[in-house]
Amino acid sequence: MIAPHERVAEFAHELLNTGSVVARSDGTVHDLEPAAIGVEEGEAVRRLVVQERATRTIEVGLGYGIASLFMCAGLLEVGGSVMHLALDPFQDERYADCGLQSLEDAGVADIVTFLPEPSELALPDLLRADQRFDVAFLDGNHRFDWVFVDLVLLGRLVRPGSVVFVDDHQLASVRHAVSFVTSNLGWTVVASSEADPLHHWIALRTVTGPDDRDYDHFVEF
Numbered sequence: 001m002i003a004p005h006e007r008v009a010e011f012a013h014e015l016l017n018t019g020s021v022v023a024r025s026d027g028t029v030h031d032l033e034p035a036a037i038g039v040e041e042g043e044a045v046r047r048l049v050v051q052e053r054a055t056r057t058i059e060v061g062l063g064y065g066i067a068s069l070f071m072c073a074g075l076l077e078v079g080g081s082v083m084h085l086a087l088d089p090f091q092d093e094r095y096a097d098c099g100l101q102s103l104e105d106a107g108v109a110d111i112v113t114f115l116p117e118p119s120e121l122a123l124p125d126l127l128r129a130d131q132r133f134d135v136a137f138l139d140g141n142h143r144f145d146w147v148f149v150d151l152v153l154l155g156r157l158v159r160p161g162s163v164v165f166v167d168d169h170q171l172a173s174v175r176h177a178v179s180f181v182t183s184n185l186g187w188t189v190v191a192s193s194e195a196d197p198l199h200h201w202i203a204l205r206t207v208t209g210p211d212d213r214d215y216d217h218f219v220e221f
Contacts, residue, residue: 003076003077004076004107005073005074005075005077006073007106007107008069008072008073008076008106008107008108009043009046009069009073011069011102011105011106012039012042012066012069012070012073013039015032015066015069015102016032016036016038016039016042016066019031019032019033020032021064021098021101021102023095023096023097023098023101024097024101025092025096025097025101028096030064030095030096030098032064032066034198034199035063035064036063036064036066036067037066037070037139037167037201038199040193041067041167041199041201042066042067042069042070043070044165044191044193044201044203045067045070045071045074045137046070046073046074046077047074048074048135048163048191048203049070049074049075049077049078049134049135050074050077050078052134052135052162052163053078053134054074054075054078054082054133054134054135055075055078055080055081055083055134056082056083056084056085056132056133056134057071057074057075057083057084057085057133057134057135057136057137058084058085058086058087058126058133058135058136058137058154058157058158059071059084059085059086059087059136059137059138059139060087060119060123060136060137060138060139060140060150060154061087061088061137061138061139061140062086062087062088062091062095062099062100062114063088063095063099063139064095064098064099064102065086065098065099065101065102065103066102067137067167068084068099068102068103068108068112069102069103069106069108071084071135071137072084072103072106072108072111072112075111076108076111082111083111083112083113084108084111084112084113085112085113085114085115085126085131085133086099086112086114086115087114087115087116087117087118087119087122087123087140088116089116089117089118091114091116092116100114119140119141119146119149119150119153120146120149120150120153123150123153123154123157124153127156127157131157132157132158132159133157133158133159133162134158134159134162135158135162135163135164135165136154136157136158136162136163136164137164137165137167138150138151138154138164138165138166138167139166139167142168142171142173142174143173144172144173144174144176144177147166147173147174147177147178148177151164151166151177151178151180151181152181152185155181155185155187155206158206160206160207160208160209161206161207161208162205162206163190163203163204163205163206164187164203164204164205164206165201165202165203165204166178166201166202166204167201168199168200168201169200169201169202170195170196170197170198170199170200178202178204179221180221181204182204182221183219183220183221184217184218184219184221185206185207185211186207187204187205187206187207188204188205189202189203189204189205190203190204190205191203
């Protein structure tokens with residue numbers, strides 16, 4: 001009998017092989033590329049969740065739900081009481097709820113909490129509620145200011161020394177925001193795909209100790 005985590009990963013692979021999804025909400029057909037991550041990146045996310053023994057994960061940008069599926073597969077492999085939190089203010093408008101549909105069809109909707117709110121509003125609320133996570137996945141708005149804010153807030157939401165996985169690192173806006181957290185906040189690169197002008201991901205580990213920088217600390221990035 002196939003294990004639950006294997007079944008979810010298999011569903012994600014099959015969905016990507018199909019290349020599109022039909023929305024039950026309105027019957028529209030949605031091509032997964034170029035918005036969705038690919039199999040290689042998905043498996044990298046899943047492995048990181050397992051390696052970190054994560055039980056609580058967070059994602060900015062649900063989209064078609066592919067990254068969520070791989071993260072949930074990793075969570076189920078870790079086992080125990082697990083949960084995944086996904087943010088996406090455009091899920092119904094832009095994606096016709098296909099991401100939520102995929103999670104339901106894969107049988108993981110019960111371990112996913114969905115917030116249809118923009119990250120700049122939802123993440124501070126989670127901080128105020130003292131929520132903490134073990135692994136984060138960032139694939140939201142790709143403008144520099146948005147990526148910068150998301151990274152800083154996710155860095156405070158994940159536990160010290162946790163991993164933040166960043167999609168679309170090939171974009172200058174994303175790359176510069178990542179450069180800030182590595183040069184100024186001391187985050188380190190733990191994994192990365194090969195350089196690619198069309199799609200490149202990077203995984204960063206946050207610092208383990210307290211933030212003891214001087215009040216005017218700044219490093220050019």
